[in-house]
Amino acid sequence: xxQETQETxxxxxxxxxxxxxxxxxxxxxxxxxxxxxxxGGRLGSVRLGGxxxxxxxxxxxxxxxxxxxxxxxxxxxxxGRFAFGGRDYQLPLAMPPHAIHGVVxxxxxxxxxxxxxxxxLEIELDDRWxxxxxxxxxxxxxxxxxxxxxxxxxxxxxxxxxxxxxxxxRAIGAPDAAxxxxxxxxxxxxxxDDQGIPTGQLTAPTPGPLDDAFTGLQSDPVxxxxxxxxxxxxxxxxxWVVYTLPEQxxxxxxxxxxxxAVNLTPAVVEAGDTLQHTMRWRWTELAGDG
Numbered sequence: 001x002x003q004e005t006q007e008t009x010x011x012x013x014x015x016x017x018x019x020x021x022x023x024x025x026x027x028x029x030x031x032x033x034x035x036x037x038x039x040g041g042r043l044g045s046v047r048l049g050g051x052x053x054x055x056x057x058x059x060x061x062x063x064x065x066x067x068x069x070x071x072x073x074x075x076x077x078x079x080g081r082f083a084f085g086g087r088d089y090q091l092p093l094a095m096p097p098h099a100i101h102g103v104v105x106x107x108x109x110x111x112x113x114x115x116x117x118x119x120x121l122e123i124e125l126d127d128r129w130x131x132x133x134x135x136x137x138x139x140x141x142x143x144x145x146x147x148x149x150x151x152x153x154x155x156x157x158x159x160x161x162x163x164x165x166x167x168x169x170r171a172i173g174a175p176d177a178a179x180x181x182x183x184x185x186x187x188x189x190x191x192x193d194d195q196g197i198p199t200g201q202l203t204a205p206t207p208g209p210l211d212d213a214f215t216g217l218q219s220d221p222v223x224x225x226x227x228x229x230x231x232x233x234x235x236x237x238x239x240w241v242v243y244t245l246p247e248q249x250x251x252x253x254x255x256x257x258x259x260x261a262v263n264l265t266p267a268v269v270e271a272g273d274t275l276q277h278t279m280r281w282r283w284t285e286l287a288g289d290g
Contacts, residue, residue, distance in 0.1 A: 021111050028117045029143030041109035041121045042068035055167040055249045067166035068105040069150050071135045074163040075259025076100050078197045082262040084159050092128050103128045104135050117141040131158035145282035152275040159266035160275050163255030178226040187216025200264045210244045213258040221252050230284045236277045254279050
């Protein structure tokens with residue numbers, strides 16, 4: 001019997017034996033998932049029965065497609081500034097006037113393991129972040145869904161927030177397909193100021209359009225593309241950012257803390273310790289034409 005591990009398509013940058021790979025293809029049942037180590041360790045494609053759930057590769061850069069990891073912070077840091085351990089720090093401003101989404105979503109990761117339906121990656125924090133550490137990510141696919149585990153291993157004591165930023169398609173299938181519906185029941189929402197940064201004040205959730213951080217969920221978020229796919233999201237993270245403004249995408253982002261957490265309620269990872277969270281997608285293909 002042919003070794004199925006070879007079908008886990010390791011398209012290398014610099015040869016098939018290279019651990020710096022462009023794509024790793026995972027398969028289980030009717031699901032096909034493309035992990036892209038060379039594009040920030042992201043999910044580049046999630047297809048069920050030939051139907052794509054994610055916004056796929058775009059020409060204008062890495063920010064607006066796929067589902068990428070965020071570490072050692074998630075979302076924006078106000079003006080890229082924070083204080084920790086009695087010192088003030090200034091981060092590079094990836095989206096002026098703020099720093100955004102950490103330092104691992106825009107660099108190549110190293111592949112540390114591949115099987116038919118799983119893959120493991122790792123990356124070192126670079127000098128844009130003033131503390132040393134390593135981030136690991138593991139993808140595990142089965143017929144009913146996907147589990148992704150993200151681990152930050154601190155060499156230096158640091159404040160940290162981790163999470164993921166998926167860009168889901170508004171509609172899948174035919175051009176005139178009905179748009180995705182989001183079922184989402186948060187308990188509280190953070191107030192944003194005129195710069196779009198949370199103030200730390202909690203309030204009752206308000207109707208969209210949204211670009212907001214939520215906590216206290218009453219149930220797991222569910223995305224449903226009518227007649228095509230039902231996708232239930234869950235996570236060990238306590239915070240979710242929901243972004244409904246883009247015309248072609250919907251973002252539902254599990255995070256271990258809110259945007260600007262380093263200035264609001266910083267979680268500290270001691271040297272030698274880890275911060276680890278999981279994100280789970282469970283899907284059901286629906287009958288009907290929507």
